[in-house]
Amino acid sequence: MAERDTIAAVATAPGIGAVGILRISGPRVPELAPALIGALPAPRRAHLARFIDTDGEVIDQGLALYFPAPRSFTGEHVLELQGHGGPVVLDRLLARILSLGARAARPGEFTERAFLEGKLDLTRAEAIADLIASGTERQAKLAARSLTGAFARRVDALLDALTRERAYLEATLDFPDEELEDGLDARAQGAIADLLQQLDTLLDSARRGERLRDGLLVVLAGPPNAGKSSLLNALSDSDRAIVTPIPGTTRDLLHADIDIDGTPLRVVDTAGLRLSPDPIEQEGVRRARAQIEQADLVLWLIDDAETDQVSEADADLGIDLTPATSLLRIRNKIDLSGRAPGRLAASPNAAVEIACSATTGAGLDALCAELLHRVGLGDGANMGGEFSARRRHLDALERTRAHLHAAHAASTRHQSPELVAEDLRLAQECLGEVTGVVSSDDLLGKIFSEFCIGK
Numbered sequence: 001m002a003e004r005d006t007i008a009a010v011a012t013a014p015g016i017g018a019v020g021i022l023r024i025s026g027p028r029v030p031e032l033a034p035a036l037i038g039a040l041p042a043p044r045r046a047h048l049a050r051f052i053d054t055d056g057e058v059i060d061q062g063l064a065l066y067f068p069a070p071r072s073f074t075g076e077h078v079l080e081l082q083g084h085g086g087p088v089v090l091d092r093l094l095a096r097i098l099s100l101g102a103r104a105a106r107p108g109e110f111t112e113r114a115f116l117e118g119k120l121d122l123t124r125a126e127a128i129a130d131l132i133a134s135g136t137e138r139q140a141k142l143a144a145r146s147l148t149g150a151f152a153r154r155v156d157a158l159l160d161a162l163t164r165e166r167a168y169l170e171a172t173l174d175f176p177d178e179e180l181e182d183g184l185d186a187r188a189q190g191a192i193a194d195l196l197q198q199l200d201t202l203l204d205s206a207r208r209g210e211r212l213r214d215g216l217l218v219v220l221a222g223p224p225n226a227g228k229s230s231l232l233n234a235l236s237d238s239d240r241a242i243v244t245p246i247p248g249t250t251r252d253l254l255h256a257d258i259d260i261d262g263t264p265l266r267v268v269d270t271a272g273l274r275l276s277p278d279p280i281e282q283e284g285v286r287r288a289r290a291q292i293e294q295a296d297l298v299l300w301l302i303d304d305a306e307t308d309q310v311s312e313a314d315a316d317l318g319i320d321l322t323p324a325t326s327l328l329r330i331r332n333k334i335d336l337s338g339r340a341p342g343r344l345a346a347s348p349n350a351a352v353e354i355a356c357s358a359t360t361g362a363g364l365d366a367l368c369a370e371l372l373h374r375v376g377l378g379d380g381a382n383m384g385g386e387f388s389a390r391r392r393h394l395d396a397l398e399r400t401r402a403h404l405h406a407a408h409a410a411s412t413r414h415q416s417p418e419l420v421a422e423d424l425r426l427a428q429e430c431l432g433e434v435t436g437v438v439s440s441d442d443l444l445g446k447i448f449s450e451f452c453i454g455k
């Protein structure tokens, strides 16, 4: 393998701060250090050092830390310089290091090297980026759990179980006449059903983790004047949307990013769905429908004080909901209708509705609670073992599931163990993509390019 080059980057955020950190990683660190700071520091000890320019001038003075390979973040030799956090001084220092033969690091390149050196798996590497990008406390907590391996450990456990089952099946292929043959199918079926169940549990957790990472898309929809724009304002505690008694006020999509108990939600206000001769409003309605199709949750608002809107409640909404989208009916304006605020269900089996008032705020607590509950993130949700996840992970887990299903079906139909074993092999490969046991250069490029420089 060709020797890697040595990379350098400022690791602290651009701008002015008390401290600015510059990182260097790669095989040339030991030879760079004497020219840069006078000597190679003793490993893992903080040294006060002068950072010296080509002409011997002092650029800055600060701490130098040396982490020899393999005991460093990247697994390579790493030198970290902690100087003062000004953009000019850090630029000069970086220029000096580059003049000594290092190369400017690409975004995520330190973490990518850590992955390639086997210091962390992909879920942990991705969790670093997620932790940095966290917008709510809940996101940060889940990313920290993935960073410490909560996700990877569960994938590894399942991968182990899968490997064992595959090994067992393949052993029987090598000894076809042994008594193993008897009861083999029943055994394999049981074992694969077990694997499927474990995978489903993992997939559930990953789905919740992904929802929390990316935030949920909640779309406000319904007839004009039901109070959608008022509800957006009430939920976001702002005055974003124009509210008037004139039907058809909202045409553009408006959104507000809100945080309910640390759960990130993007709430989108849409034009009221109605037939209108006005081309601008027609376009608004078209955009509203497109948003509804993408929503995780549609809040269908009606004016509880308007009897014809209420009687229309069970009529065709004229919208196509994908199976993944859930719909929650909201009866708004209860300050006018006199209905009590909160959760209501006409009968035990009827869909839950929420009665509230966007104007007085009555019932909004119940709305927020129901909203979280609907997406599996409510109070009752067991978040103990949770972690942050991405769409990429869900994809891989879903493909794993399809192969496990095929393996299960093959064993139920008493097909040859070869076929079952082959499906298990494919399942194993898909599952391995999650942590990066199996990975392509394309995938790695995509993941690490999303990082900031210096990480």
Ligand SMILES: Nc1nc2c(ncn2[C@@H]2O[C@H](COP(=O)(O)OP(=O)(O)O)[C@@H](O)[C@H]2O)c(=O)[nH]1
Binding pocket: 223, 224, 225, 226, 227, 228, 229, 230, 231, 242, 243, 244, 245, 246, 247, 248, 249, 250, 272, 332, 333, 334, 335, 336, 356, 357, 358, 359, 360
């Ligand atoms: N009394 C009362 N009026 C409301 C409530 N929500 C909205 N409105 C009024 O209903 C009208 C239409 O509201 P708006 O939010 O623009 O409805 P949209 O067309 O669905 O966006 C406005 O005059 C609002 O002030 C509510 O909960 N109670």
Ligand SMILES: [Mg+2]
Binding pocket: 228, 229, 230, 241, 242, 249, 250, 269, 270, 271, 272
């Ligand atoms: Mg509106």
